[in-house]
Amino acid sequence: MEIILFYAFAxxxxxxxxxxxxxxxxxxxxxxFFIVLxxxxxxxxxxxxxxxxITQIMVYVGGVLILMLFAFMLSNKxxxxxxxxxxxxxxxxxxxxxxxxxxxxxxxxxxxITEWHQSIPTWIQQAKENNTEIxxxxxNIQQIGLRFMTFxxxxxxxxxxxxxMALIGASHLSxxxxxx
Amino acid sequence: MITLTHFLVVSxxxxxxxxxxxxxxxxxxMILVGIELMINAAILNFVAFGKYDKVSYGGQIFALxxxxxxxxxxxVGLALVLNVYRHYKTINPDEIKxxxxx
Numbered sequence: 482m483e484i485i486l487f488y489a490f491a492x493x494x495x496x497x498x499x500x501x502x503x504x505x506x507x508x509x510x511x512x513x514f515f516i517v518l519x520x521x522x523x524x525x526x527x528x529x530x531x532x533x534x535i536t537q538i539m540v541y542v543g544g545v546l547i548l549m550l551f552a553f554m555l556s557n558k559x560x561x562x563x564x565x566x567x568x569x570x571x572x573x574x575x576x577x578x579x580x581x582x583x584x585x586x587x588x589x590x591x592x593x594i595t596e597w598h599q600s601i602p603t604w605i606q607q608a609k610e611n612n613t614e615i616x617x618x619x620x621n622i623q624q625i626g627l628r629f630m631t632f633x634x635x636x637x638x639x640x641x642x643x644x645x646m647a648l649i650g651a652s653h654l655s656x657x658x659x660x661x
Numbered sequence: 662m663i664t665l666t667h668f669l670v671v672s673x674x675x676x677x678x679x680x681x682x683x684x685x686x687x688x689x690x691m692i693l694v695g696i697e698l699m700i701n702a703a704i705l706n707f708v709a710f711g712k713y714d715k716v717s718y719g720g721q722i723f724a725l726x727x728x729x730x731x732x733x734x735x736x737v738g739l740a741l742v743l744n745v746y747r748h749y750k751t752i753n754p755d756e757i758k759x760x761x762x763x
Contacts (some may be wrong), residue, residue, distance in 0.1 A: 483663065484663060491671045495675065498678040502682050510691065522703075524705055528705075528711070528712050529712055530708040532721065533708055540728050548736065549693065552690055555746070581680035581682065583684065586677055587673060593670045594666060605710075612700040620677040628722060641727055644684075647733035647736055650737055653728050
């Protein structure tokens with residue numbers, strides 16, 4: 482049952498990502514991106530990372546995707562052209578160099594994974610032997626909160642300041658210039 | 662039983678689709694979408710390995726950091742895309758060739 486669900490999420494993610502690449506209509510591609518993000522959040526759940534999955538849905542779907550839709554609608558000269566173009570043909574013309582590069586990289590990575598599978602790192606072996614993996618009944622969110630406030634407190638503060646700087650910079654960049 | 666290899670293969674596929682998007686699209690917003698796909702594949706790997714690290718929860722916490730960094734990158738990137746559109750009236754990266762004001 483578990484593995485069937487995993488395959489369903491994986492097929493959903495990869496299939497809609499492939500469709501996203503081949504669609505010419507950008508609005509539909511962005512909504513397919515939404516489905517990919519949801520399926521990826523489902524996959525995180527299978528690695529027992531419930532807090533990361535919830536954060537993914539809140540940050541990406543609530544923030545990033547809305548931002549992308551806004552940027553897309555504000556630059557919509559291209560949109561109208563694309564909509565008229567894609568009325569006849571469903572798939573856009575793939576650029577063969579990009580296809581070759583992407584498939585070559587995929588083959589390289591699959592080869593790396595199979596090679597790596599012969600010799601699993603010792604810390605994973607140890608965790609399997611001592612039964613210290615994360616199990617479904619653990620209280621993950623409480624543990625993550627504790628680690629954030631003790632062991633990882635410096636990176637946490639640094640990334641908070643960084644996020645604030647990035648948001649101030651973004652709002653400064655997108656402001657209308659008055660004296661021009 | 663779902664092993665580590667399942668996660669690795671899925672994230673390799675998603676990463677390559679993101680790479681293809683970045684290389685082949687002619688729209689800056691779609692290129693950003695491709696970069697997001699690649700970041701998501703990396704986060705899936707972090708989370709899958711983090712399952713075996715109960716002491717410090719390194720994988721999950723770094724995944725959270727990566728999500729925050731991706732959100733910041735998208736905010737700044739889209740602001741830049743809008744500015745470029747205002748200047749050049751296009752967001753096709755092939756047609757943006759000059760840095761100076763006309």
